[in-house]
Structures are given as structure tokens and as C-alpha cells.
Amino acid sequence: xxxxxxxxxxxxxxxxxxxxxxxxxxxxxxxxxxxxxxxxxxxxxxxxxxxxxxxxxxxxxxxxxxxxxxxxxxxxxxxxxxxxxxxxxxxxxxxxxxxxxxxxxxxxxxxxxxxxxxxxxxxxxxxxxxxxxxxxxxxxxxxxxxxxxxxxxxxxxxxxxxxxxxxxxxxxxxxxxxxxxxxxxxxxxxxxxxxxxxxxxxxxxxxxxxxxxxxxxxxxxxxxxxxxxxxxxxxxxxxxxxxxxxxxxxxxxxxxxxxxxxxxxxxxxxxxxxxxxxxxxxxxxxxxxxxxxxxxxxxxxxxxxxxxxxxxxxxxxxxxxxxxxxxxxxxxxxxxxxxxxxxxxxxxxxxxxxxxxxxxxxxxxxxxxxxxxxxxxxxxxxxxxxxxxxxxxxxxxxxxxxxxx
Amino acid sequence: xxxxxxxxxxxxxxxxxxxxxxxxxxxxxxxxxxxxxxxxxxxxxxxxxxxxxxxxxxxxxxxxxxxxxxxxxxxxxxxxxxxxxxxxxxxxxxxxxxxxxxxxxxxxxxxxxxxxxxxxxxxxxxxxxxxxxxxxxxxxxxxxxxxxxxxxxxxxxxxxxxxxxxxxxxxxxxxxxxxxxxxxxxxxxxxxxxxxxxxxxxxxxxxxxxxxxxxxxxxxxxxxxxxxxxxxxxxxxxxxxxxxxxxxxxxxxxxxxxxxxxxxxxxxxxxxxxxxxxxxxxxxxxxxxxxxxxxxxxxxxxxxxxxxxxxxxxxxxxxxxxxxxxxxxxxxxxxxxxxxxxxxxxxxxxxxxxxx
Numbered sequence: 001x002x003x004x005x006x007x008x009x010x011x012x013x014x015x016x017x018x019x020x021x022x023x024x025x026x027x028x029x030x031x032x033x034x035x036x037x038x039x040x041x042x043x044x045x046x047x048x049x050x051x052x053x054x055x056x057x058x059x060x061x062x063x064x065x066x067x068x069x070x071x072x073x074x075x076x077x078x079x080x081x082x083x084x085x086x087x088x089x090x091x092x093x094x095x096x097x098x099x100x101x102x103x104x105x106x107x108x109x110x111x112x113x114x115x116x117x118x119x120x121x122x123x124x125x126x127x128x129x130x131x132x133x134x135x136x137x138x139x140x141x142x143x144x145x146x147x148x149x150x151x152x153x154x155x156x157x158x159x160x161x162x163x164x165x166x167x168x169x170x171x172x173x174x175x176x177x178x179x180x181x182x183x184x185x186x187x188x189x190x191x192x193x194x195x196x197x198x199x200x201x202x203x204x205x206x207x208x209x210x211x212x213x214x215x216x217x218x219x220x221x222x223x224x225x226x227x228x229x230x231x232x233x234x235x236x237x238x239x240x241x242x243x244x245x246x247x248x249x250x251x252x253x254x255x256x257x258x259x260x261x262x263x264x265x266x267x268x269x270x271x272x273x274x275x276x277x278x279x280x281x282x283x284x285x286x287x288x289x290x291x292x293x294x295x296x297x298x299x300x301x302x303x304x305x306x307x308x309x310x311x312x313x314x315x316x317x318x319x320x321x322x323x324x325x326x327x328x329x330x331x332x333x334x335x336x337x338x339x340x341x342x343x344x345x346x347x348x349x350x351x352x353x354x355x356x357x358x359x360x361x362x363x364x365x366x367x368x369x370x371x372x373x374x375x376x377x378x379x380x381x382x383x384x385x386x387x388x389x390x391x392x393x394x395x396x397x398x399x400x401x402x403x404x405x
Numbered sequence: 406x407x408x409x410x411x412x413x414x415x416x417x418x419x420x421x422x423x424x425x426x427x428x429x430x431x432x433x434x435x436x437x438x439x440x441x442x443x444x445x446x447x448x449x450x451x452x453x454x455x456x457x458x459x460x461x462x463x464x465x466x467x468x469x470x471x472x473x474x475x476x477x478x479x480x481x482x483x484x485x486x487x488x489x490x491x492x493x494x495x496x497x498x499x500x501x502x503x504x505x506x507x508x509x510x511x512x513x514x515x516x517x518x519x520x521x522x523x524x525x526x527x528x529x530x531x532x533x534x535x536x537x538x539x540x541x542x543x544x545x546x547x548x549x550x551x552x553x554x555x556x557x558x559x560x561x562x563x564x565x566x567x568x569x570x571x572x573x574x575x576x577x578x579x580x581x582x583x584x585x586x587x588x589x590x591x592x593x594x595x596x597x598x599x600x601x602x603x604x605x606x607x608x609x610x611x612x613x614x615x616x617x618x619x620x621x622x623x624x625x626x627x628x629x630x631x632x633x634x635x636x637x638x639x640x641x642x643x644x645x646x647x648x649x650x651x652x653x654x655x656x657x658x659x660x661x662x663x664x665x666x667x668x669x670x671x672x673x674x675x676x677x678x679x680x681x682x683x684x685x686x687x688x689x690x691x692x693x694x695x696x697x698x699x700x701x702x703x704x705x706x707x708x709x710x711x712x713x714x715x716x717x718x719x720x721x722x723x724x725x726x727x728x729x730x731x732x733x734x735x736x737x738x739x740x741x742x743x744x745x746x747x748x749x750x751x752x753x754x755x756x757x758x759x760x761x
Contacts, residue, residue: 029583031621032647036663037537041670048670050647079650082535084584329536 012061012099020254021091028053028087034079039331043352044069049079049089056092065099071107072345072352075210075243075337076297081328090337098212106211107342113207114216121223122203124171131202132158134174142182146404154185156197159231163196166233167267168204168224170241170373180373183397184239184267190281190403191274195237201227204244210338218255221247228262235263237270240394242298242336242372249303266299268371271399272308275315282316286402291317292365293395294356294379295330296372309371309395316402321363331356333370335378349378350385357386371395412519412753413438415503417490417693420448421735422727422742423524424472429746431481435753438516439476440505441486446473448526449550450735454557456602458609463629464602465735485514493521493696499722499756520749523707524726524742525693527684530581530589537651538577540680545660546652549576549599549681556606565677571613574677575662576600577648578620582683582732591704593683595734597624600681601633604642617643617675619664627736652678684732697723706731716745717752724749 016022034049035041041048047069055064064070075090100106113123120127126134139154167188173181188195201224208216225248228236238245248264274280291313299305306327314320325331334353339345360368360382368383368390370376379392414430416423419441427437445451447469456464476482491506491513501518529550532540540546547555547564555561565572578600582593597620604616618637623644625634637644649662660675686705687693694701698720700708707725710717716724726745727738 024585029621030647031579031583032619032664033537033650035647035665035670036650041663045670046668048665050665051668082537082584082586082650084579084586084590086585325536 021088024085027085037079076332094212128199158199160196165195167237172373183400240371242296246298285318286405289367290319291367292363294370296375333375333378414520415518416522418524419446420526425742431479436481453553456606462602520722522724525729527728530682543654573615573675575617575675576679580680593732596681619648716748
């Protein structure tokens with residue numbers, strides 16, 4: 001019989017050691033490799049991942065629970081990439097945040113987002129009717145704007161049972177960046193996809209995951225999984241989202257303790273597949289752009305999806321340039337893991353991302369592409385804060401532009 | 406004694422382990438065939454430099470030349486360089502038929518043996534998969550073995566340049582060792598001592614260089630190894646706990662690292678960084694183990710019979726010697742090979758007595 005872990009009666013090190021990804025906590029060698037890899041090491045000169053682990057192991061975890069550092073961390077996982085003892089910093093940080101949440105010390109904006117999410121099924125508090133109206137209106141607007149699109153081309157029948165694909169968006173798409181949402185509508189149309197959306201579940205994000213609130217995080221996953229099952233789809237397609245996609249793909253079965261019974265794909269994977277199959281018609285190099293790619297931590301480092309966005313960009317853009325370092329060693333945009341949504345970090349997240357900024361500028365690219373809404377938001381803010389001479393776009397957005405070029 | 410009745414031993418691998426076994430067996434009247442894949446004997450150690458400063462630092466590199474001399478001049482040892490073990494058959498309980506293939510011309514040659522010793526050695530870890538350190542990408546990042554070879558060839562200037570400006574050089578320890586993420590969760594046992602010796606050796610000629618060793622914890626076990634540590638301190642080698650996890654190249658070709666110093670993150674610049682790479686199993690160890698009917702451990706090294714019997718194997722009359730069975734420094738390798746030779750002698754003499 002396995003011992004259950006009560007987070008309030010066990011010390012933090014014990015709690016973390018019982019997690020998948022935290023089991024090697026006590027075997028930390030203090031090798032220090034993580035120290036160099038954290039992009040916060042200038043912003044917090046007296047903190048680093050190793051110090052955090054030492055404090056937790058020495059019974060001083062509460063200092064970390066009370067710290068700003070755990071909320072400045074983006075859960076990017078770069079520090080523990082190649083960790084000789086396979087510690088996973090994102091798992092450790094989320095447990096520290098969970099303790100802070102129980103002590104009432106979690107950032108209010110995120111806590112409220114989770115409450116709204118649990119109540120409404122999405123973190124922006126939109127009801128089904130408003131969502132339906134928004135989808136309809138955005139589809140009609142796009143049909144009018146694009147030459148060659150007929151009325152009704154972009155109309156999508158919601159809640160259609162038996163469709164191949166269930167697409168779940170990120171609320172950012174249909175609130176602050178509607179042109180992004182229209183790109184996905186057009187993407188599925190041009191690919192002649194057999195797809196649907198849900199009128200009830202239209203938020204791929206999971207802010208409870210950010211808070212280390214495992215129970216609520218599982219509830220949110222359960223809602224999405226149940227909806228995909230109800231609609232009897234073959235595949236749940238995640239928008240260009242980092243953490244939401246990563247959770248469904250990598251954590252959901254373990255959290256729920258059962259097979260999902262359907263496939264989870266990222267829209268970026270579909271784009272690559274369909275482009276290679278010739279299902280989307282694009283003239284090679286259709287976009288006159290020198291483009292570079294930011295690897296989102298969740299899509300890249302945590303899910304290993306590195307080549308898909310590159311193949312798409314290399315096909316559609318005149319020129320593709322790599323940042324260094326990239327792929328598994330990519331530097332975080334600085335806005336992940338709740339930092340982008342946490343109003344307390346609004347100013348600091350742009351200061352902390354100077355290394356990222358310099359890395360981007362060194363490429364000389366005129367377009368910065370990525371495949372995560374969170375990264376897009378942060379990189380857009382970075383662009384305007386530092387007046388970087390480039391445009392920030394999603395890979396799918398660029399693909400649709402290439403199709404229409 | 407009738408030479409026909411003389412049992413012969415095949416030794417696979419002509420590095421210090423195989424050479425030590427060959428010397429010990431031939432000294433005791435046995436004939437051996439030493440098979441070496443490379444075109445010359447000596448293995449890794451042949452390309453490493455003597456680390457003596459004003460005194461011998463007991464690196465044992467010099468043993469290899471003596472062993473080669475003894476073995477090559479011995480009438481009882483037949484040396485087959487440029488050759489590989491191709492197959493191993495066992496026509497009788499106490500006899501092997503070993504097929505040896507010449508890698509250059511493809512010629513095959515059968516050798517009869519009463520025992521087989523596998524002393525095929527190790528492969529140095531290739532750190533290029535550790536992208537954060539930029540080995541193979543950033544000029545100025547080399548492995549300790551490469552540096553050793555440069556010193557041996559007296560070609561250090563080819564790497565560090567001719568300038569008289571004092572250089573900043575750092576050693577990174579445990580590269581490819583104690584690393585679960587690459588299936589090498591073991592200490593390679595020689596790198597700490599090797600890096601300390603190299604730092605002291607460099608200090609002899611370059612008194613004004615700043616030499617730093619970044620380590621996790623220094624493994625300097627052994628009767629004489631501890632003195633390396635006190636020597637290093639005396640000679641102002643900087644010993645710093647914690648290995649930087651990333652090397653960032655700068656425009657002028659120097660290398661930047663970040664580490665923690667008294668609780669604060671600090672950046673430091675180095676001219677050259679040396680990765681003290683660990684010992685990994687041979688890439689084709691599974692071929693060897695299946696040819697000989699042996700097993701490998703979870704790291705990929707050949708498994709010996711047991712902790713108290715570290716030279717015999719699960720197969721009667723097949724033995725391991727040296728690093729093919731696990732990481733060792735030169736001294737430990739020679740010691741292990743001596744035990745292997747003793748086991749071979751004991752077993753073959755024992756069976757002779759039984760036959761009489």
C-alpha cells in the first residue's frame with residue numbers, strides 16, 4: 001500500500017520526491033549545470049536553480065514558497081535539460097507554487113483565471129452564445145476580406161459529432177488577436193479538413209497547471225477529454241499553444257489514469273503533414289521574408305517538435321535563419337508558465353528577456369515566427385518594448401499568407 | 406616441456422590491459438597471441454603524455470612503452486596488429502578456435518587457444534551531444550584526451566597560440582560521467598586525477614596561466630592521489646565546486662561561463678575550456694559480448710563473474726581485463742590485468758595438473 005502525500009503535513013522535499021519528475025530530487029549532485037542555463041540569473045543575481053533545490057532539500061523550502069523567483073520562473077525547463085540526475089525544475093516549481101497557493105500567496109490574476117475557467121469552461125468568461133456569435137462574425141469578416149473566398153466558406157458547424165478533428169483554440173485568438181483566429185479558420189478551409197469546434201469547450205489553456213493546483217488542472221483536462229469523446233472525434237487538435245498542448249499530449253493520460261481513446265495533435269504538426277502531402281498548395285518561397293523561429297519550450301524542449309515548424313517555414317519563406325542556441329537548448333521567450341498572464345510580472349518579464357532579444361536581433365531576420373500563443377504575446381511585447389525591426393507572426397498565420405500569396 | 410602441449414592464450418586488445426596480460430603470461434612461460442585493431446600497440450595511453458613536473462606524478466603513462474618493448478621482443482607473444490576478432494568457436498571444453506581477420510586485406514587466420522582474454526578497452530565519451538558546451542562548435546573547447554595528445558606531441562602552441570600573454574584555461578569535470586541522462590551514471594575514476602595532473606603539468610611550463618578546475622566533488626582516492634590535491638593548492642590551481650552548464654562564445658573567440666560565487670551569479674571569461682570526458686563502453690561491445698557469450702551490465706561494460714572474481718566471466722576460460730569491464734585509471738587497469746593473468750595461470754595450471 002503506497003503512502004499518500006498530504007502536502008500540508010509532509011515537508012516540501014518529500015512532496016516533490018513523490019512526483020513523476022521529482023523522484024530524483026534528493027540525488028541532486030549540486031553539479032551546478034543548471035546555474036548557467038537560467039535566463040533569470042541576471043534579474044535575480046542571488047538566486048539560481050541550484051540554490052532553490054538546496055533550500056528545498058535543507059528544509060528551507062518555505063523561503064522559496066514566499067519568493068518572487070518561483071513566479072518569475074517560466075517553467076521553461078532549460079536549466080534541467082541534460083540534468084545528470086534527471087531533475088525536472090518545472091515539476092519542482094509547480095509544487096512550490098502549489099504550497100504558495102494553499103497559503104494564499106498566489107498571484108490574484110491567475111487564481112481568478114482558474115476560478116473563471118472552472119466555472120465557465122474558459123478563462124475569459126465567455127458563454128457559448130457569445131462564442132458562437134464571435135466565430136460566425138469572424139468567419140464572415142474574413143470571407144469578405146479575402147479574394148477568392150465565397151460566403152459560407154469559413155462557416156464551421158460547431159458540436160458536429162463524428163468529425164475527424166476537434167479544434168480547441170486559445171482564448172487569445174478570439175479576443176485580442178481575431179486575425180489569428182481567422183487564420184486557423186482559413187487553414188482548415190484550405191486543407192478541406194473534416195473538423196469542428198465545441199460550443200462549450202473552447203479554451204485549450206490550463207492556468208491551474210501554472211498554479212500547481214493539480215486537482216483543478218485535472219478537472220480542466222477532464223472537461224476537454226470528455227468533450228472530445230462526446231463528439232466522437234478521431235483527433236483533438238491543439239491550437240498553436242505551448243502548455244495546453246503539452247499537457248494534453250504528455251500528461252493527460254497519466255493524470256486521468258486512463259487512455260484518452262483519441263489522438264492529440266498540434267495544429268503545427270497537421271500543417272507540416274498536409275504541406276508535405278500536397279494537401280495545401282503553396283508556391284515555394286511564396287513569402288519574401290527572412291524568417292527565424294523561436295522554439296516554444298513546451299512544443300520544442302518538452303514535446304520534441306522541432307522540425308515540423310522549420311519544414312513549414314523553409315518551404316514558404318524566401319529565407320530561413322536559425323537562432324543560436326535553438327531547439328532543445330532554446331532560450332525561453334520569458335513569458336511562459338503564467339509570467340505572461342501575471343500582472344505582477346508585467347514589467348519584469350520584458351527586462352528578463354534581454355538575452356532572448358539579443359539572440360533574436362543577431363539573426364538579422366525581418367520576421368520572427370513561433371507556434372505558441374503565449375510566446376507570440378510575449379514576443380510581440382518584446383518587439384514593441386525594444387523596437388525590434390521585425391514582425392512577430394505565428395507559423396500558421398504565415399502559412400495562410402503564403403497560400404493566399 | 407613439449408611446445409605442442411604448451412597452452413596458448415588469445416588476448417583481444419593491445420592497450421595497456423592486453424599488453425600487461427601478455428607480459429605476465431609470457432613471463433610465466435605461456436605463449437600468447439595479441440590481437441590489436443589499430444596498426445600499432447598501446448591503445449589510448451600511447452598518445453598520452455607523461456605528466457611529470459619536477460617529480461613523477463604517478464600517471465603511469467610510461468608503462469605503455471616498457472610493455473610494448475617487452476611484448477614485441479618476447480618470443481612467446483605473437484602480435485597481430487590491424488586485426489579483429491571475427492569469430493570464436495569452441496570445439497572442445499578447453500579449446501577455442503579463434504578466427505582473426507586482417508582489417509586491411511581481409512585475410513583470415515585461425516588461432517588455437519586454451520583461453521581468451523578480452524581486453525578491448527573503452528571509448529572516450531563524445532561530448533558533442535551536450536550542445537550547451539559547444540564541443541565541435543566553439544573553437545577553444547577540447548577534450549582532456551585531445552589536450553593530452555597535444556602535450557605528448559609537444560604541440561600545445563598549435564592549440565593555444567604562440568602569444569606570451571597568460572592564458573585562462575578551465576577544466577570541466579564529469580563530462581559524460583555520473584550522468585543518468587545518457588545512461589552513464591557512474592564515476593569514470595580517472596578524470597579528476599588526470600585533470601589535476603594535467604593542470605600541474607601545464608603549471609610547470611606556464612607559471613602565469615590561470616588554471617581552474619570546475620568539479621562536482623573531487624574523486625582523488627588512492628594512496629598517492631591525495632597529494633595531487635595538496636600540490637594543486639600549493640601551485641595555485643583554482644578548484645571550484647560546480648560545473649558551468651553552458652559555454653557562450655564571444656566575438657573575440659573567448660568563452661563566457663556563468664557560475665555561483667559566494668551566493669551570487671558571476672560571469673567569467675576563459676580562453677580555453679577542457680572537457681574531462683569519461684570512459685564509455687566500446688561502440689561494438691555487444692558484438693564482442695555475443696561472440697564470446699558474455700553479458701554486459703546496464704552501462705554496456707562486459708560483466709565479470711563477480712565482485713570477488715572480477716576477471717573471470719560466466720564463460721569458462723573467457724576472461725576480461727581492464728576498462729572493457731568498467732572504467733579504470735592506468736594504475737587500476739594494470740592491476741586488474743595482473744589479476745586476470747593470475748586467474749588464467751591458475752586455471753590453466755590447474756587443468757594441466759588434472760590431465761596429469
